[in-house]
Amino acid sequence: MRAVVLVFSLVFLVFAGTVRAQSVIPLSEKGGLYAAYVVPSDDFDRVDVQLIVLSGAYDDPEPSGTAHLTEHLAAFSADATILRKPRERDIYATTHNVSTVYTNSGVPSDIEMLLQLSRAVLDTPSLPAGFAESEIDIVQRETQLRERQSPLRWLRRIALQNLYGTLRGRANNTIEDLSKLNLEKAYQFHETHYAPSNVTLIVSGKTEPDKAEELVARIFGDTEPSEAPQKPWLDHKPDPELRFVERIRSDKLAHDTVQFAKFVDFEDRSTSIDMQGAFFIASDILKERLYKALYYQDERVFSVDADWFLAKNADLELTIDLHLMPGFSLDAAHSHLTETLANLLNEPITRDEINQARQAQVVSARNATRRPVAFLSFLENVASDGFPPITPSVFVEILNDTTDQDVIDFAEKVIKPSATSVVLAEKAE
Amino acid sequence: MQTLKGRFFATLFVVLSLLSAQQVRAELIATTGDANIAFLTPLKNGISELTLVWPIDRPTTERVAALRAGLASVVSGGTSSRSSHKIAKYKQLKGIRHYIETSRHNLMLTVSAPNEVFPETLVHLENLLLEPEYSDGWYARELQYTNPIKSTRTRRPEHVLNEVAKFLEYEPDEAEAEVGDGKFRFGQPIQAILRSGDEEVERRTLRLVNKLPRPKGKWELPFAKWAEALMGTNEEAFTLPTGVIHFADPDSTEMLILFVKAEEFADEADQVGTNVLVDYIGANQGSEMFRIIRQEMRAAYDPRSDFVVMGKKKAIISLSATVEAVRWPEIHQKIREIYQSVRSGKIEQEGLELQFGQLDRTYYRDFFTEPAWGTRQYLHEYPEGADGTIEIPLFGVFQTLLLEETAKNSNELLPPLDDFLLILIGGGNSPSDTMQSKGYCSLPKSTPLRYCLDVLSNAESL
Numbered sequence: 001m002r003a004v005v006l007v008f009s010l011v012f013l014v015f016a017g018t019v020r021a022q023s024v025i026p027l028s029e030k031g032g033l034y035a036a037y038v039v040p041s042d043d044f045d046r047v048d049v050q051l052i053v054l055s056g057a058y059d060d061p062e063p064s065g066t067a068h069l070t071e072h073l074a075a076f077s078a079d080a081t082i083l084r085k086p087r088e089r090d091i092y093a094t095t096h097n098v099s100t101v102y103t104n105s106g107v108p109s110d111i112e113m114l115l116q117l118s119r120a121v122l123d124t125p126s127l128p129a130g131f132a133e134s135e136i137d138i139v140q141r142e143t144q145l146r147e148r149q150s151p152l153r154w155l156r157r158i159a160l161q162n163l164y165g166t167l168r169g170r171a172n173n174t175i176e177d178l179s180k181l182n183l184e185k186a187y188q189f190h191e192t193h194y195a196p197s198n199v200t201l202i203v204s205g206k207t208e209p210d211k212a213e214e215l216v217a218r219i220f221g222d223t224e225p226s227e228a229p230q231k232p233w234l235d236h237k238p239d240p241e242l243r244f245v246e247r248i249r250s251d252k253l254a255h256d257t258v259q260f261a262k263f264v265d266f267e268d269r270s271t272s273i274d275m276q277g278a279f280f281i282a283s284d285i286l287k288e289r290l291y292k293a294l295y296y297q298d299e300r301v302f303s304v305d306a307d308w309f310l311a312k313n314a315d316l317e318l319t320i321d322l323h324l325m326p327g328f329s330l331d332a333a334h335s336h337l338t339e340t341l342a343n344l345l346n347e348p349i350t351r352d353e354i355n356q357a358r359q360a361q362v363v364s365a366r367n368a369t370r371r372p373v374a375f376l377s378f379l380e381n382v383a384s385d386g387f388p389p390i391t392p393s394v395f396v397e398i399l400n401d402t403t404d405q406d407v408i409d410f411a412e413k414v415i416k417p418s419a420t421s422v423v424l425a426e427k428a429e
Numbered sequence: 430m431q432t433l434k435g436r437f438f439a440t441l442f443v444v445l446s447l448l449s450a451q452q453v454r455a456e457l458i459a460t461t462g463d464a465n466i467a468f469l470t471p472l473k474n475g476i477s478e479l480t481l482v483w484p485i486d487r488p489t490t491e492r493v494a495a496l497r498a499g500l501a502s503v504v505s506g507g508t509s510s511r512s513s514h515k516i517a518k519y520k521q522l523k524g525i526r527h528y529i530e531t532s533r534h535n536l537m538l539t540v541s542a543p544n545e546v547f548p549e550t551l552v553h554l555e556n557l558l559l560e561p562e563y564s565d566g567w568y569a570r571e572l573q574y575t576n577p578i579k580s581t582r583t584r585r586p587e588h589v590l591n592e593v594a595k596f597l598e599y600e601p602d603e604a605e606a607e608v609g610d611g612k613f614r615f616g617q618p619i620q621a622i623l624r625s626g627d628e629e630v631e632r633r634t635l636r637l638v639n640k641l642p643r644p645k646g647k648w649e650l651p652f653a654k655w656a657e658a659l660m661g662t663n664e665e666a667f668t669l670p671t672g673v674i675h676f677a678d679p680d681s682t683e684m685l686i687l688f689v690k691a692e693e694f695a696d697e698a699d700q701v702g703t704n705v706l707v708d709y710i711g712a713n714q715g716s717e718m719f720r721i722i723r724q725e726m727r728a729a730y731d732p733r734s735d736f737v738v739m740g741k742k743k744a745i746i747s748l749s750a751t752v753e754a755v756r757w758p759e760i761h762q763k764i765r766e767i768y769q770s771v772r773s774g775k776i777e778q779e780g781l782e783l784q785f786g787q788l789d790r791t792y793y794r795d796f797f798t799e800p801a802w803g804t805r806q807y808l809h810e811y812p813e814g815a816d817g818t819i820e821i822p823l824f825g826v827f828q829t830l831l832l833e834e835t836a837k838n839s840n841e842l843l844p845p846l847d848d849f850l851l852i853l854i855g856g857g858n859s860p861s862d863t864m865q866s867k868g869y870c871s872l873p874k875s876t877p878l879r880y881c882l883d884v885l886s887n888a889e890s891l
Contacts (some may be wrong), residue, residue, distance in 0.1 A: 138723065149585050170827070299570055360521050367524055374596070
């Protein structure tokens with residue numbers, strides 16, 4: 001047995017550090033912003049500024065895709081206004097379902113410029129003549145590209161359109177609406193939704209809280225509070241008796257696929273802020289039971305993926321993608337899935353199971369601190385609903401404060417019959 | 430290469446052995462000699478990792494897929510005492526991750542976990558490797574995962590390049606090649622690479638490697654066949670054909686244009702220099718392709734370049750854009766002009782420096798935070814293991830590269846674009862006769878790219 005040791009020194013431009021806990025410091029001098037926070041951390045030699053517009057694709061008017069087009073316009077406008085040399089950095093902006101997030105990152109000495117870039121997103125987009133109009137082409141290219149690259153977006157869209165009985169709000173009609181995208185709607189969207197009172201700011205990374213506070217006050221101090229936009233999609237709920245099934249056939253698919261969507265109305269709740277611990281622990285338990293039955297104990301399923309979305313008003317949307325191995329029929333798989341879900345809580349949830357799920361969430365939270373992008377995603381998660389950001393260490397406290405009964409109640413509610421929509425998609429050569 | 434051949438002769442065996450406990454005939458992938466063990470600089474984000482490397486006896490697509498699926502089944506499909514679900518749960522609770530990768534001659538398993546649980550991770554790994562019990566159904570599913578995604582369906586540049594990389598590294602099996610039953614065991618590796626910094630973990634690693642079985646039985650596989658592959662006497666040249674591969678989809682409104690070339694470099698400085706130039710052309714929002722094709726022509730969302738390192742001084746270079754089908758000839762021509770312009774030395778120094786800084790940061794970040802990444806670089810440099818001082822010249826280039834020289838030598842560092850293969854997937858007109866003059870293959874539906882890569886390669890070799 002030979003052992004050799006690699007000892008070499010690398011002199012690179014940046015230096016990493018160790019993993020630590022982070023606190024969330026709310027800022028009071030924030031102009032008209034909905035909220036602003038500093039999350040100091042020495043883990044990485046960088047500063048990140050996340051500007052979160054609390055509106056996203058669910059807030060699209062007709063046509064679908066307007067929030068996305070607005071994101072493009074605001075990002076390029078901010079870059080051109082502040083930098084005048086856009087080639088120096090990457091714009092990192094993403095339109096999510098309920099929010100639009102602009103992330104500006106750099107070394108600690110860049111913090112003022114990063115905040116100015118973020119601030120410029122709130123100004124009415126100002127772009128060279130013809131550029132804004134032609135950005136519609138880019139959004140069309142991007143949407144077509146993503147549609148081709150991820151066929152599940154399309155399947156899920158069909159399932160949600162059938163679930164909600166609409167082409168707007170939590171469902172969308174992105175591809176069909178592409179030709180209708182227009183600047184007028186985008187600028188209107190910007191005016192309504194990029195209002196300071198609909199925006200949360202998070203400064204995280206290697207920065208002194210006092211310095212960050214002073215800069216936020218200076219750069220965002222001139223923003224005025226205004227009326228927050230309406231969120232009609234929050235009131236849009238499907239008929240609880242709905243059991244919709246659609247069959248399609250397509251050569252876009254690699255496997256026969258069952259696409260399932262379910263809506264759960266926690267009608268006795270008006271906010272999900274105090275349900276986060278129960279949500280994460282219960283969804284982990286249910287997911288584990290589901291995967292055990294459908295994947296680990298059944299080799300006819302190629303892969304299974306469950307996605308959980310808990311809205312700020314405590315509506316829950318569960319989607320499941322079931323990809324089948326050759327020879328497993330769509331109808332049999334559909335029956336199997338339906339039966340599995342119905343019987344998921346036949347065995348009562350045990351204390352050990354809850355503790356394991358809690359532990360799994362703790363491990364996942366700790367992992368989020370090991371990579372800057374994962375950490376930013378963690379902060380952005382509940383902040384996108386207009387709640388204060390949760391750091392991994394705060395999340396662990398929330399998990400520990402969640403009672404077993406909260407978890408059991410949540411899981412039982414999810415499993416009760418309610419509106420569902422299923423697409424049985426057959427793969428064609 | 431002589432050293433490599435000698436070592437393979439001396440130490441490697443791939444044999445069939447009987448597992449007495451289960452009376453299951455399984456193929457043992459192992460060496461009779463001692464594993465070469467290296468301890469690399471630890472990661473900096475609280476993660477430890479161990480990579481075990483086994484030889485690939487026959488670098489064919491079918492054999493490599495079987496080995497990958499076998500290893501994946503061993504580490505996930507269950508043991509004599511734990512179900513597959515219990516294993517997955519344990520990994521989740523501890524933050525353990527497994528990565529399975531292959532190069533032409535090596536099969537690699539990397540296990541990573543937070544430092545505090547890494548000692549028990551090694552015990553768990555030992556159990557997985559020594560007591561695997563997985564079903565035929567589990568293996569069949571893992572085998573499905575290893576099938577490359579048909580890039581004509583997804584049209585992602587990375588999927589296209591994945592098919593191209595597989596073409597470069599592996600040949601199809603001969604018709605009479607033996608097909609195993611999917612039962613594998615993984616014993617003594619040829620290399621073990623640890624990044625931990627914890628002496629207890631180092632001791633446990635040595636113990637684990639020592640415990641892994643070595644072949645006991647006779648050498649049963651035909652020697653010449655696999656030894657030839659191991660020693661590289663049948664090594665394929667690292668080249669792609671030129672010409673055009675065209676998958677026509679008349680229903681599509683988009684067209685993926687992708688140029689690709691397999692390139693070997695004289696030294697590491699040339700490799701990094703070419704990498705920076707390719708990045709200057711198409712990586713990130715500071716690139717020429719982004720500036721011209723997206724921002725000026727408004728023709729593509731994500732025009733890009735890729736530089737995929739395939740081994741020591743070897744890489745795949747690619748330029749690509751997905752564009753509106755009716756405009757593809759115009760954008761194709763523009764990509765050519767951008768490339769030619771940079772190749773002829775029209776380079777803005779500030780932009781080149783920005784790209785170099787970005788590449789430098791990416792190397793640093795990946796080396797210290799991404800499991801398997803640093804080990805991959807080590808294996809490129811030391812495919813047969815290190816003995817004594819270890820140096821990775823590629824990293825040193827970041828301190829010595831002169832960007833002015835890189836810009837000045839762009840004509841030598843960037844290969845002529847006519848030497849690239851052009852892959853077109855989507856709608857729009859067929860390529861012109863002029864474009865087809867260096868070779869043309871129309872790809873049938875639901876067919877892997879390899880079909881056309883073989884057609885064009887065979888035409889060139891006539």
